[in-house]
Amino acid sequence: MKKRLIAINAVIVIIGFTVAFAIAGMKIQAQYRMEFTNRLDTALAILQTRKEDILQNPKTVAENVGKELSQSGQQIRISIIDPSGKVVGDSAKEEIDQNHLTRPEIQAALHSGRGYDTRMSASVQQRYYYEAIYLPGDFYLRAALPTAELDAALKRLWMTALLSMLLGIAVVCALTGYLVYRVTEPLQKLSAAAKQISGGDYSCRVDGSFRDEVGELALSFNRMAESTENAVAQLKSQQKQLEGVLQGMNDGVIAASKDGTILFLNQSAGRLLKNPSISAGRKLEGSLLINRIAERMKAALRGDSFDKQNIETEDGKQYSIYTAVIPGQRDAAALAVITDETRIRKLERLRSEFVANVTHELKTPLTSIRGSIELLKSTNRDEKTRLYFYDVLDIEAERLQHLIDDMLVLSQIENAKEDPSARPCVVANAVEKCVSRLRPVAEKSGIAVQIQVDPSLIVSCSPTRLEQLIGNLIENAIKYNRPDGRVDIIGVRQRKTAVIRVKDTGIGIAPEHFGRLFERFYRVDASRSREIGGTGLGLSIVKHLAVLYGGEVGVESQAGKGSTFTVRLPLAQDGSEKSALKTI
The missing domain is CATH 3.30.565.10 (Histidine kinase-like ATPase, C-terminal domain)
Structure with a gap:
């Protein structure tokens, strides 16, 4: 619990610092972007005033404007691009062989008159913030500022954030560790007492005087332990009274407490569940059948409406499980009566299938026989017709005879062990x-x-x-x-x-x-x-x-x-x- 609380506080600090510095980083980045945009707007405005010179010699204009801006402390790169996307002038480097028409800022300028983009320059291998404007029918003017200054500022910001987070985590962990120790001391005693009770020592109580909610919890725990001790003692007494009667039953009987501990089971239950390790005092768990019985008993303790359920296991066994709360001990213990109905269900199914099949097989020849007889009785028939119906009667009677003979043979074989x-x-x-x-x-x-x-x-x-x-x-x-x-x-x-x-x-x-x-x-x-x-x-x-x-x-x-x-x-x-x- 201590480690969990310390970890939670550390995570909260990390999230808080991360969110704060993320917001600050975005604000700084937005401020730098606004400043860069204003500087680029100024450079592009200067270029627009030299439209005539650009038409005559765009390369010289781009280099001169670039030098002027550099001398004034503005490291702005100037590019002049013709409508086909070819760079006709650049203050940093000529790009005669590169087509810039597909660049994001150029496309944006083409559609809206002005476009922006931030990326690594393929020609000078440096990250730039670009702004471009489009002079319809003439050329594109583009200005770019290196983002090294912005990147350095963000790097300093995140380094500061990392150091601050590490310092904050150290302080939070130290304070949390101290507070957790003071808070969890009574809880540790409660946990130790709970372990003793779960091990069967129901006389265990929480010692000490605690204030506020912790004190109420300790008092409630002691009352619960006392109630549990009394309930278990009473269940043991009832178990001894019922044991003599239940041991003689053919059906399996299991009594279990609310936590799944077996209070009693007779010999028939052990035989039906086929688990030699199951015994009183242990948990009701093991095979699939046992777990399903345990679920039914828990449902009975919850007060669910059903009392009797049929369960079929993977090996084809069928059981009838009756569950109920032990009278006088509601919410304390449940009773399960287990009946093996595999043989009865199998015999019922076989009988039902046999009757259905025999009825179906006898119906067709009997229907044919009765129909032939009725046709013979209905009116006088010629010799040929009568012989035909006699043949039908003979065939169907022979079919019945074969069916009865086969059924007798099959019955004899099934009943014979050797x-x-x-x-x-x-x-x-x-x-x-x-x-x-x-x-x-x-x-x-x-x-x-x-x-x-x-x-x-x-x-x-x-x-x-x-x-x-x-x-x-x-x-x-x-x-x-x-x-x-x-x-x-x-x-x-x-x-x-x-x-x-x-x-x-x-x-x-x-x-x-x-x-x-x-x-x-x-x-x-x-x-x-x-x-x-x-x-x-x-x-x-x-x-x-x-x-x-x-x-x-x-x-x-x-x-x-x-x-x-x-x-x-x-x-x-x-x-x-x-x-x-x-x-x-």
């Missing part, structure tokens, strides 16, 4: 069976199916499940392919993993669909999927089967250039591989 029917299976055999079953569909669209599977690839799976996994990928590759396209099924060994790729030359998938491609009922092109009879569950079944057997599934695709689905499954143990190869 497959007790798993045994060593040769991947090549499963691929051959799937291709044989789907070859008529491929031939109908002119799609060629090529198999390049290592016959030694053996994985531990249920044969039926493995055929479901591979069959869904091959079926999608055929359905979403182009006429006369191609499907390649490749199986290779990579270390201890069987890598199965199903590559097609179909319509492809845009990158924005990759994130949701394996969700239930998600379709890239819903109209095309329904047209070819897809249920939207095939890829979801593939993903869950891969996870069930310890593998994973991925996709690489470009819209219009085909797709490649890759399944990675762990290879069976060595003993299991030999057993499976014997059965081939």
